Amino acid sequence: MTTALLTHADCLLHETPQGHPEQIARLERVLEALSDAKFDPILRKKAPLVADDDLLRVHPKSHIMDIRDSAPDAGIAQIEGDTYISAGSVAAAYRAAGACVRAVDLVLSGEVQNAFAAVRPPGHHAERETPMGFCLFGSVAVAAKYAVDVYGLKHVAIIDFDVHHGNGTQDLIEGDSRIAFASSHQMPLFPGTGSADETGSANNVMNVPLAEGSGGVEMRRVYSEEILPYVALFRPELILVSAGFDAHRADPLAGLNWETDDFRWLTEKICDLADQTCAGRVVSSLEGGYDLEALAEATAAHVEILMERGA
Numbered sequence: 001m002t003t004a005l006l007t008h009a010d011c012l013l014h015e016t017p018q019g020h021p022e023q024i025a026r027l028e029r030v031l032e033a034l035s036d037a038k039f040d041p042i043l044r045k046k047a048p049l050v051a052d053d054d055l056l057r058v059h060p061k062s063h064i065m066d067i068r069d070s071a072p073d074a075g076i077a078q079i080e081g082d083t084y085i086s087a088g089s090v091a092a093a094y095r096a097a098g099a100c101v102r103a104v105d106l107v108l109s110g111e112v113q114n115a116f117a118a119v120r121p122p123g124h125h126a127e128r129e130t131p132m133g134f135c136l137f138g139s140v141a142v143a144a145k146y147a148v149d150v151y152g153l154k155h156v157a158i159i160d161f162d163v164h165h166g167n168g169t170q171d172l173i174e175g176d177s178r179i180a181f182a183s184s185h186q187m188p189l190f191p192g193t194g195s196a197d198e199t200g201s202a203n204n205v206m207n208v209p210l211a212e213g214s215g216g217v218e219m220r221r222v223y224s225e226e227i228l229p230y231v232a233l234f235r236p237e238l239i240l241v242s243a244g245f246d247a248h249r250a251d252p253l254a255g256l257n258w259e260t261d262d263f264r265w266l267t268e269k270i271c272d273l274a275d276q277t278c279a280g281r282v283v284s285s286l287e288g289g290y291d292l293e294a295l296a297e298a299t300a301a302h303v304e305i306l307m308e309r310g311a
Helices: 024-033 061-070 089-108 139-150 167-173 216-234 260-277 292-310
Strands: 003-007 043-046 076-080 083-086 114-117 156-160 179-186 205-210 238-243 282-286
Touching (some): 003 089, 003 292, 043 089, 061 089, 083 089, 089 114, 089 139, 089 238, 114 292, 139 156, 139 167, 139 179, 139 238, 139 282, 156 167, 156 216, 167 179, 179 216, 205 216, 216 260, 238 260, 260 282, 260 292
Parallel strands (some): 003 043, 114 282, 156 179, 156 238, 179 205, 238 282
Antiparallel strands (some): 076 083
């Protein structure tokens, strides 16, 4: 088997104002890094548009229509706080969610061992009826619901290592006992949620806040002693990853001090857990990461490990 890379040129059509951190150049740099010859063995797939029926597993129709109706014919519109939408944003968001759903198909069918969705906009801040934090649709949550509803999986785990708490993902899955959500994130920091006492209405949520200035040593301890054992006890049949690389020490929007090797280590440990619990099945999707060089380097390291484990 191998690793799949899902992306689409439409994800480059989502425009934000000049100087906005969630910029087109983020994905361009990631794709440039993943065009290196060492990534030639990867199976490259075009991300499809997500079906509305799949979005409706986590978002009401009113939210979907609000996103569609908010897109201007030209230019850029502000829809919430620091979240913007342009003429190409709806297609980009549909591709981002579609990539995650298609990745689930590829992995669960056995066509590939694991998959990475190189997409934007990110999704883990989008709540049931509220776009926020650069996010329009909860792409990873959509994929998790798809896996349990369509494939009948009883245990799907989401690991979110973005530096910001995935409040949207938590909001979308916390009442579903078939899905577990485990997040590490800097606190205090946007969006202000993710305290350790938030455990979900189905007791299926683990939040582990990390102090500003902490680095790889603390991250490795937290994952080794808390997050990975929690996920292991859930006995997942599939592991989804919200792969944000903004905990990197170079990132301008946060204050954790992870190095690229820390992301490499964490990817290895997630794959180890997947080997033990779900035959190595991992679907990962790009979330944050706003220093272009650090983002490209850390993403490449993450995908390298996926490829090694998928070989």
